[in-house]
Amino acid sequence: MSILSDFLKEVDEGYTVIATSGRVVYANEFMVRRGIIKEEYEGKPYYECFRVLTLISAVAEGLSEKRRIATSFEHEEVEYQADVFPAGDGTLLRLTDITKFKRYERSKKEFVANVSHELKTPIAIIKSILETIIEEEKDEGKRRLLERALKRTEDLRNIVEDLLIITKLESGEEKLHKKMLNAKELVSVVFDMLREIAQNINVELINEVDENTKVYADEDKLNLLLLNLVDNAIKYNKEGGKVVVKARTEKGYVILEVSDTGIGIPKEHIPFIFERFYRVDRSRSRELGGTGLGLSIVKHIALSHGGKVEVESKEGEGSTFRVYLPQSI
Ligand SMILES: Nc1ncnc2c1ncn2[C@@H]1O[C@H](COP(=O)(O)OP(=O)(O)OP(=O)(O)O)[C@@H](O)[C@H]1O
Ligand SMILES: [Mg+2]
Known part of the structure; x- marks a missing residue:
C-alpha cells in the first residue's frame, strides 16, 4: 500500500476516491497542488471540496448512475480531461493535464x-x-x-x-442558414446528382423518405452531408447493390439513415473513419478517387447543427449511417 501511495504522490495525474456517501476518502498531491480540491478534504462531502463545478456535476452523475463519465474543463489556464469510474463502493476520479x-x-x-x-x-x-x-x-x-x-x-x-x-x-466561423426543408426532396436532389455514377456500376438508389418529413437545417450543408454519404454508399457497394435512404423522428431528433448493401467496414476501422484522410483500404480508395475527407465533413456538419452521426456495419454485408439532427428551431 505504501508503494502505491508513494507512486500516487509522484505521478503527474490527479486521483480522488469518493465513497458512496459522497465523502472524499483520498486525493493525491496533484489534486491539492493544482488547486482543484481544498487541502482539508478528508471525510468531507465532495461538493464542498472541489473548486471546479464541472467536477462536482461529473462526480454527482458518476455516483448516481454508476457508470463511466468523461468530461473536460479549464482551470487556471490549464486544460484537463476528467474521467469518473465506478470503483468498489464509490467512485474514482482521474484528472489528466491535456494542455499540451x-x-x-x-x-x-x-x-x-x-x-x-x-x-x-x-x-x-x-x-x-x-x-x-x-x-x-x-x-x-x-x-x-x-x-x-x-x-x-x-x-x-x-x-x-x-x-x-x-x-x-x-x-464555428461558418454561419449556418437554417430553414425548414423537405427531406424527401433533398434526397432526390442528391440522387439526381449521383444517378449516373450509380447506373455505371448498376447500383439502385431508393428514396424511402416520407413526403411529410421536415428537417430544420442549412440546405447547402445538408446537401453536402447527404452527397458524401450517398457517394460512399454507391462507391463502396457491390455490382447490383442497393442504397436506401430513410428518415424518422424520434425524441426531438430527425434521423436520416443511409444504408447500403456494400462491402461493409471492418470493426477495428470504425472508430477512425470520421477522421481526416482515414481510408480503410488505401489502394481501393485511391482507385475510386477518394481522399478520406468525406466522412469528416459529414461529422462536422452534423455537429455544427447540434447533432451527431453513427454507423453500424457488417463486413461483406453493408453499412448504415445515421445522422441525428435536432428537430426544434
Ligand atoms: N458506406 C461505406 N461502406 C464501406 N466503407 C465505407 C463506407 N463509407 C466510408 N467507408 C470507408 O471509410 C473511409 C472514409 O470515408 P470518406 O468518405 O471519409 O473518404 P473517401 O470516400 O475515401 O474519400 P472522399 O469522401 O474524401 O472522396 C473510406 O475510404 C472507406 O474505406
Ligand atoms: Mg467519401
Whole structure:
C-alpha cells in the first residue's frame, strides 16, 4: 500500500476516491497542488471540496448512475480531461493535464487552415491557365497531357475546398442558414446528382423518405452531408447493390439513415473513419478517387447543427449511417 501511495504522490495525474456517501476518502498531491480540491478534504462531502463545478456535476452523475463519465474543463489556464469510474463502493476520479495536447491540436488545425488558404489562389490560377492552353492546343497528344494535368488540378482544388469547409465548421466561423426543408426532396436532389455514377456500376438508389418529413437545417450543408454519404454508399457497394435512404423522428431528433448493401467496414476501422484522410483500404480508395475527407465533413456538419452521426456495419454485408439532427428551431 505504501508503494502505491508513494507512486500516487509522484505521478503527474490527479486521483480522488469518493465513497458512496459522497465523502472524499483520498486525493493525491496533484489534486491539492493544482488547486482543484481544498487541502482539508478528508471525510468531507465532495461538493464542498472541489473548486471546479464541472467536477462536482461529473462526480454527482458518476455516483448516481454508476457508470463511466468523461468530461473536460479549464482551470487556471490549464486544460484537463476528467474521467469518473465506478470503483468498489464509490467512485474514482482521474484528472489528466491535456494542455499540451490541446495546444498541439490547435496548431495542427491552424497549420492546415493556413496551408489550405494559401493554396487556394495558386491552384485557381493554374487551373485557368491550363483551360486556356487546352482550348488553343491543336496537337492531340499534348492536349491529352494537359487534360490530365487539369484533372489533377481539379482534384487538388477539391481537397483544398474540403479542408477549408472542415476548418470553417470546426472553428464555428461558418454561419449556418437554417430553414425548414423537405427531406424527401433533398434526397432526390442528391440522387439526381449521383444517378449516373450509380447506373455505371448498376447500383439502385431508393428514396424511402416520407413526403411529410421536415428537417430544420442549412440546405447547402445538408446537401453536402447527404452527397458524401450517398457517394460512399454507391462507391463502396457491390455490382447490383442497393442504397436506401430513410428518415424518422424520434425524441426531438430527425434521423436520416443511409444504408447500403456494400462491402461493409471492418470493426477495428470504425472508430477512425470520421477522421481526416482515414481510408480503410488505401489502394481501393485511391482507385475510386477518394481522399478520406468525406466522412469528416459529414461529422462536422452534423455537429455544427447540434447533432451527431453513427454507423453500424457488417463486413461483406453493408453499412448504415445515421445522422441525428435536432428537430426544434
Ligand atoms: N458506406 C461505406 N461502406 C464501406 N466503407 C465505407 C463506407 N463509407 C466510408 N467507408 C470507408 O471509410 C473511409 C472514409 O470515408 P470518406 O468518405 O471519409 O473518404 P473517401 O470516400 O475515401 O474519400 P472522399 O469522401 O474524401 O472522396 C473510406 O475510404 C472507406 O474505406
Ligand atoms: Mg467519401
